[in-house]
Amino acid sequence: MINEVQKVQKTETKLLMTEEYGVIYQQPTPSETKKLFFYVMPRYGPNLQYLYHKASNKMSTQTVLTMGIQVLRQLETIHNAGYIYNDLKLDNLLANYDFDLQEFKNKTKDNAAESLKDTQINLIDFGFASKYWDHKTQTHVKQESLDFFRGNLQFASYEALQFMTTSRRDDLKSLLYMMIFLINGGFNEGIDNTITDQLESMQQISRTKKQHDGKTVTNAANIRCLREFANEIFSYGFTSKPNYDLLEQKLREAGNINGKNAKNTFE
Numbered sequence: 001m002i003n004e005v006q007k008v009q010k011t012e013t014k015l016l017m018t019e020e021y022g023v024i025y026q027q028p029t030p031s032e033t034k035k036l037f038f039y040v041m042p043r044y045g046p047n048l049q050y051l052y053h054k055a056s057n058k059m060s061t062q063t064v065l066t067m068g069i070q071v072l073r074q075l076e077t078i079h080n081a082g083y084i085y086n087d088l089k090l091d092n093l094l095a096n097y098d099f100d101l102q103e104f105k106n107k108t109k110d111n112a113a114e115s116l117k118d119t120q121i122n123l124i125d126f127g128f129a130s131k132y133w134d135h136k137t138q139t140h141v142k143q144e145s146l147d148f149f150r151g152n153l154q155f156a157s158y159e160a161l162q163f164m165t166t167s168r169r170d171d172l173k174s175l176l177y178m179m180i181f182l183i184n185g186g187f188n189e190g191i192d193n194t195i196t197d198q199l200e201s202m203q204q205i206s207r208t209k210k211q212h213d214g215k216t217v218t219n220a221a222n223i224r225c226l227r228e229f230a231n232e233i234f235s236y237g238f239t240s241k242p243n244y245d246l247l248e249q250k251l252r253e254a255g256n257i258n259g260k261n262a263k264n265t266f267e
Contacts, residue, residue, distance in 0.1 A: 044122050045099035049090035057185045063117040064182045065255035069248050074123045076244040079168045082133035088174040089152040096120045132167050140239040158209040169236040180223050225254040
């Protein structure tokens with residue numbers, strides 16, 4: 001996630017790539033001088049999808065919970081701005097640029113998976129973000145039927161798969177599904193991974209998620225630690241304001257995580 005976006009005004013005509021920020025300022029000749037506005041953004045490391053596969057699709061429960069706390073707090077910041085993220089997936093979660101990928105590759109499979117516990121995670125790509133709060137009227141948007149699906153099939157909520165307007169609870173359900181996926185090493189119950197047709201796959205996933213509540217979604221022994229977290233999320237209505245402190249507390253209790261080692265990228 002971008003910690004700070006700086007709007008910079010320079011007299012220049014050309015931008016060059018740099019290793020740290022992606023762009024630099026090149027001094028133009030007097031005849032070329034003109035105003036140009038551009039954004040300077042941090043550069044990040046590999047995404048979680050890549051690291052997950054390099055760790056042989058294996059992550060410890062505590063690693064997943066620690067990452068989950070980071071993502072929870074980043075979603076809170078987005079929600080506080082009046083937006084829903086809508087596109088939580090492993091490709092959109094990046095490690096810091098200083099992440100030592102070579103050292104990670106040299107570790108054994110078990111050590112590689114465990115080392116991810118201390119990785120700072122950054123949320124990127126806001127192309128699917130949508131407003132849930134009207135700042136002019138100070139009201140929550142109404143839940144309506146949409147003509148399109150916005151998000152990721154694997155981690156989307158049942159409501160999103162039904163082409164309904166999403167709210168804060170849908171981002172949190174996506175976080176829950178993502179953590180279940182990482183702990184399990186994939187989805188098993190009710191999901192046929194051999195289906196290639198996207199519409200058929202969406203319908204099958206939707207039928208499975210329609211049956212979910214906090215208990216059924218965490219029925220497997222290895223993900224039962226998420227039950228209290230799941231119960232809280234599934235208790236939320238469309239306009240409910242999530243209790244992020246309580247949700248973080250439930251994740252910390254699930255993994256015996258103490259202190260503030262699960263940092264908020266936005267701070």
